Amino acid sequence: MKKHNFYAGPSILSDYTIKNTAKGILGLDNAELSIMEISHRSKECTEMVEETISLFRELLSIPKGYSVLFLGGGASTQFCMVPYNYLNKKAAYIDSGSWSGKAIKEARFFGEVEVVASSEDRNYCYIPKKYDVPKDIDYLHITTNNTIFGTQYKKDPDVKVPMAADMSSDIFSRYVDISKYDIIYGGAQKNLGPAGVTFVIIKDDSLGRVERPIPSMLNYKTHIDKESMYNTPPVVNIFACLQTLKWYRRLGGVQAIQKYNEKKAGLLYDEIDRNRLFKGTADKKDRSDMNITFVMNEEFKELQTEFLEFASNRGMVGIKGHRSVGGFRASTYNAMPIDSVMALVEVMQEYEKGVLNNNLKK
Numbered sequence: 001m002k003k004h005n006f007y008a009g010p011s012i013l014s015d016y017t018i019k020n021t022a023k024g025i026l027g028l029d030n031a032e033l034s035i036m037e038i039s040h041r042s043k044e045c046t047e048m049v050e051e052t053i054s055l056f057r058e059l060l061s062i063p064k065g066y067s068v069l070f071l072g073g074g075a076s077t078q079f080c081m082v083p084y085n086y087l088n089k090k091a092a093y094i095d096s097g098s099w100s101g102k103a104i105k106e107a108r109f110f111g112e113v114e115v116v117a118s119s120e121d122r123n124y125c126y127i128p129k130k131y132d133v134p135k136d137i138d139y140l141h142i143t144t145n146n147t148i149f150g151t152q153y154k155k156d157p158d159v160k161v162p163m164a165a166d167m168s169s170d171i172f173s174r175y176v177d178i179s180k181y182d183i184i185y186g187g188a189q190k191n192l193g194p195a196g197v198t199f200v201i202i203k204d205d206s207l208g209r210v211e212r213p214i215p216s217m218l219n220y221k222t223h224i225d226k227e228s229m230y231n232t233p234p235v236v237n238i239f240a241c242l243q244t245l246k247w248y249r250r251l252g253g254v255q256a257i258q259k260y261n262e263k264k265a266g267l268l269y270d271e272i273d274r275n276r277l278f279k280g281t282a283d284k285k286d287r288s289d290m291n292i293t294f295v296m297n298e299e300f301k302e303l304q305t306e307f308l309e310f311a312s313n314r315g316m317v318g319i320k321g322h323r324s325v326g327g328f329r330a331s332t333y334n335a336m337p338i339d340s341v342m343a344l345v346e347v348m349q350e351y352e353k354g355v356l357n358n359n360l361k362k
C-alpha cells in the first residue's frame, strides 16, 4: 500500500497524473516518441500546451482578456517579476506569513512597499482583515493560502485597486473570482504537478504601467506574445499538469473539488478540536483547507516526537510541522483521498486512547 502522503510540497499527486505522465514519458501515442525528447516547436508539443492552457482556463472560468502562462523559476521568481512589471512608485502588501515576507523583500528592490496589514503579532495564525488600502498604489499583493501557518482567505478581498496574488498552495481548491485580479501566480508543486513549472494568470491590458526597461525573460509581455514559447518551457512538467487537469475535470471541476476539500479538512479539524492531546494553531475562521496545522496541548507537549514516530509507523508521511510553527502539519491538497485523512484521524484516536489509558503500543 502507498503511504499516506501529507507533505506540504512537493506533495501528493493523483494516481491518474502519475500513471499517465509515466506513460507519456515512455512514449506518446501520436508521436511514437517520449514527451521528454520532442521539440517544443513540434505539433505534438504545441498542441499539448494549447490543450493544457485551454483546460486550465475552462476549469477556473478565466474570463476573456486574460492569458495563462507556464514559466520556470518557481513562485519565488514571481516575487520579483510582479514588482518588476507592475511597481512604479508604491505597492501595498499584506503580510500573512513567510511567503508574503519573501514577496515583500523582493518588491522593495523596485520601489516603496507599504505593508498595510500583518498577522505577525500572533505568529501568523490569522488572516488580517482590517486595513486601509491607499489609493495611490500600483497594486495590492496577497498570499491566499499560507502553507506554513495553515491560514487561508475564504473570500477574495473587496478592494478598488489592482490585485496580485500568490495562489501556489490553493489554486484549483476553491472558487476564485479571477476578474478581481490583475495577476495570479504559483508554483505547480502543491495542487498541479511536479516542481519545475510556474503558472501565471495575467490580465493582458494590465501591463505597460512601468517605465523601466525589463529584461526579456522577466517581462510578462514576452511570454504573452510568444504564448509561453519564447524559450523552451518545462515540457514534461506541463504534460504532468495536463494530466492533473484532466483528472480535475473527471472529478467534476473546482466546485466538486472544493466540496471534497471542505469535507476532508472538516474531518481532521473536528478530530483536532475533539482530541484531548491536540489543538489547532490557526484561528478557526481562517483555517486552511489545504494545510492543517496543530500542536500538542501543553500538558502532553513532551509526547510530540513519540506521536510522530507512532504515526510514521502507521504509514503517515510528512506530518512534522514547519519549524516556525512546530507541532504538526497535515497537508490535504486536492489529490489527497479522504481515506488518508480518516487514517490519520484513527491514528490520533488510537494514540489518545493509549496515552490516556497508559497502555501505548508503539
Ligand SMILES: *Cc1c(COP(=O)(O)O)cnc(C)c1O
Pocket: 009, 073, 074, 075, 076, 077, 099, 143, 145, 146, 147, 166, 167, 168, 169, 186, 187, 188, 190
Ligand atoms: C511553496 C510556495 C512558494 C514557493 O514556491 P517555489 O516554486 O519553491 O518558488 C511560494 N508561495 C507559497 C504560498 C508557497 O506555498
